[in-house]
Amino acid sequence: MASVSVSRIVPAPPDRVWQLIGGFGSLPDWLPYITSSSLGEGGRRRTLGNPEGDTIVERLVAFNDQERQYSYVIVEAPFPVSDYxxxxxxxxxxxxxxxxxxxWSGRFVPTNASEDEAVAxxxxxxxxxxxxxxTAFS
Structure with missing residues (x-):
């Protein structure tokens, strides 16, 4: 299993940052790679679109508003990984x-790609x- 973890200092208080990114359907509000998001299953499943027209389906598996974190799995995506x-x-x-x-961290098993390619x-x-x-908060 491969893993990736990236962090960044953002010039805004944690509650303000969480207000923007903490909603499971909020990726298009801050992530350039995602242009659309629609929620289903009571807000626990999101269907995302990217600029290339791909569809990515993810399911929320843990959410803690007080600790300002959530975890999700990929259900369907054009990525060369499984068990994400x-x-x-x-x-x-x-x-x-x-x-x-x-x-932002993730774990996954590369499929149809090398571990280095999937991590990259x-x-x-x-x-x-x-x-x-x-940049949005700068």
Whole structure:
């Protein structure tokens, strides 16, 4: 099983950052790779669209508003992985109430790609997304 973890310091308080990214259907509000999101199954399943016209279906498996984190699995996607689970978290930064650390991590089994290729794919998505988020709050 391969894993990826990317984090970024965002110049905004944790509650403000979580307000933007904490909704399971909110990816199009901050992640450039995702252009659309629709929720189903009482908000526990999201169907995402990207600029290439691909569909990605994910299911929420854990949500903790107080701890500002959620985890999800991929149900269907054009990615060369299986057994994908990911967590998005917002942490307070010690000594700086005006900043947050956002961490996006995932574990998966590469299929039809090398581990390096699969890790690079998700590292790029996470890194680009968190950089866009940081920029949005700058």
């Amino acid at each position: 689970i990911s967590t998005l978290r917002v942490h307070a930064v010690a000594g700086d109430s005006a900043a947050s650390e956002v961490q 794919l998700f590292s790029g998505i996470y890194d680009d997304g968190l950089e866009a988020l940081r």
